[in-house]
Amino acid sequence: MKYLLLIYTSETDEVKRFPSPADGEAVMAEYFAYTQAIQKSGKFAGGEALQPTAIATTVRVRDGKTQTTDGPFAETKEQLGGYYMVDAKDLDEAIAWAARIPGARWGSVEVRPIMEMTMPGQ
Amino acid sequence: MLDVSPQPDAAARAREAAAVAFSSEGGRILAGLVRACGDLDLAQDALQESLAVAIEHWPLDGVPVNPAAWLTTAARRRAIDRIRRDQRFAAKLAALGALLEQEEGLPDRPAEDGAVADDRLRLIFTCCHPALAPEARVALTLRALCGLTTAEVARAFLVEETTMAQRIVRAKRKIRDARIPYRVPAHEDLADRLDSVLTVVYLIFNACYSAASGDQLVRRDLASEAIRLGRLLVELLPGEPEAGGLLALMLLHHARRDARADDAGDLVLLDDQDRSRWHADEVAEGIALVDAALRRGRAGPYQVQAAIAAVHMEARTPAATDWAQIAALYGILERMQPVPTVRLNHAVAVAISEGPLAGLELIDAIDAEGGLERYHLLSAARADLLRRLGRNVSAADAYRRAISLCENETERRYLARRLREVEAGEG
Numbered sequence: 001m002k003y004l005l006l007i008y009t010s011e012t013d014e015v016k017r018f019p020s021p022a023d024g025e026a027v028m029a030e031y032f033a034y035t036q037a038i039q040k041s042g043k044f045a046g047g048e049a050l051q052p053t054a055i056a057t058t059v060r061v062r063d064g065k066t067q068t069t070d071g072p073f074a075e076t077k078e079q080l081g082g083y084y085m086v087d088a089k090d091l092d093e094a095i096a097w098a099a100r101i102p103g104a105r106w107g108s109v110e111v112r113p114i115m116e117m118t119m120p121g122q
Numbered sequence: 123m124l125d126v127s128p129q130p131d132a133a134a135r136a137r138e139a140a141a142v143a144f145s146s147e148g149g150r151i152l153a154g155l156v157r158a159c160g161d162l163d164l165a166q167d168a169l170q171e172s173l174a175v176a177i178e179h180w181p182l183d184g185v186p187v188n189p190a191a192w193l194t195t196a197a198r199r200r201a202i203d204r205i206r207r208d209q210r211f212a213a214k215l216a217a218l219g220a221l222l223e224q225e226e227g228l229p230d231r232p233a234e235d236g237a238v239a240d241d242r243l244r245l246i247f248t249c250c251h252p253a254l255a256p257e258a259r260v261a262l263t264l265r266a267l268c269g270l271t272t273a274e275v276a277r278a279f280l281v282e283e284t285t286m287a288q289r290i291v292r293a294k295r296k297i298r299d300a301r302i303p304y305r306v307p308a309h310e311d312l313a314d315r316l317d318s319v320l321t322v323v324y325l326i327f328n329a330c331y332s333a334a335s336g337d338q339l340v341r342r343d344l345a346s347e348a349i350r351l352g353r354l355l356v357e358l359l360p361g362e363p364e365a366g367g368l369l370a371l372m373l374l375h376h377a378r379r380d381a382r383a384d385d386a387g388d389l390v391l392l393d394d395q396d397r398s399r400w401h402a403d404e405v406a407e408g409i410a411l412v413d414a415a416l417r418r419g420r421a422g423p424y425q426v427q428a429a430i431a432a433v434h435m436e437a438r439t440p441a442a443t444d445w446a447q448i449a450a451l452y453g454i455l456e457r458m459q460p461v462p463t464v465r466l467n468h469a470v471a472v473a474i475s476e477g478p479l480a481g482l483e484l485i486d487a488i489d490a491e492g493g494l495e496r497y498h499l500l501s502a503a504r505a506d507l508l509r510r511l512g513r514n515v516s517a518a519d520a521y522r523r524a525i526s527l528c529e530n531e532t533e534r535r536y537l538a539r540r541l542r543e544v545e546a547g548e549g
Contacts, residue, residue, distance in 0.1 A: 090302065091301050091302045092303050092307070113300045
């Protein structure tokens, strides 16, 4: 079964926590190592890092009209900064992979099972 | 004329045989079904239906030689029928396969003890999974492992039955949809996950003794259910001393049940209890268990708490209590769980064994760290030690503070009496 691991961290805290470019590189190196490990295990089903919410755009369609606003959908303390998709045999395995994500140490990782659906007509 | 309607006494006999088989073997049968089909809901429904079928058939056909085996087979067939009828048939093929395999591969009697025991252990770990809400873990465990009805669980915890039903349904849905595994955790996770299981068992036990009034009958049963679960864990996880520690702790508490309240139903403190009313066999079993657990050399909070209870209960009279040992044990517990109540208990035990001054120093240290300004027991303990040191003015201040923070009327009356004593001695 596939699980989406959503990585939430505070963008402002991260700036304070990792002030120098070297700090940032160290975090990136940890993420690369993690990505390699999960790919090697054969459980990797996708994953990306996101640009900060400062450059997000929120889109709504109301009465047939597209409305766009600058910024994230909601102002929250922690923001979605990236995700991995794992193909795990059960929740325990997904939790184990979530716990190894570097950001879990200063942010939170939400584990969401992917809904399994069959398309009509299939 | 052939009369096929069951005789009334045959019906009663059948009903009783079914009830006996269900209460003694229901948990095992359920656990086996869950293992095969991986769906707690389906397994419970199938077991319920098999019981209904038994009550219908046994008066006519006679009670089978092995009622539990009969129920197992009937429940398995019900589960298979249900899966076959299910519209999402394809998704459940795997479960069907496992059930059919059981159907063909196994003789119609309960599996060997080992395998059955493992099923129940898996079920405990599933019901107590940390990904479930704590109150749901308790409810699921009582439902699935102790066979309580949803209504009984609701009554025990003073929750509307519909609320409890929703809680259980939500938890079962999460087990299924998030795929919480039905297995004993791997060795490296066992300690963490066992913690969650032991917490649930202890919560069930404490619900029986908590002050909030629920249905008293159901609540009293909860202590026995918790002890039964504790025994199961000790039997199935012999290498885990904290399981033994928890069982010992529960037995030692429960052994005092008849001495804990006076005729008016008021609480009787440990020192004032009639020790001849303690259940001696349970005391002995608890002490033996905690000794055996501690000998493994991996002490944990349950073992230490049980050891403290054991030292109290080994004394023939309150005056004979080995307070030095209790103080030392609280010191160990404080390092494991540096929470206010434990730290305060440590200070009180030190005060009794080494004198009020030594206890007062510890209380001052707790106070200096702050955070307990509104905790009346801290002020009450300080007041008591100051009184014994003859520092009546400071003692009176501490009593006044304790009284202003205390919300329990009985305790407040006791503190007010002490306050008058020290006020009389002031100056």
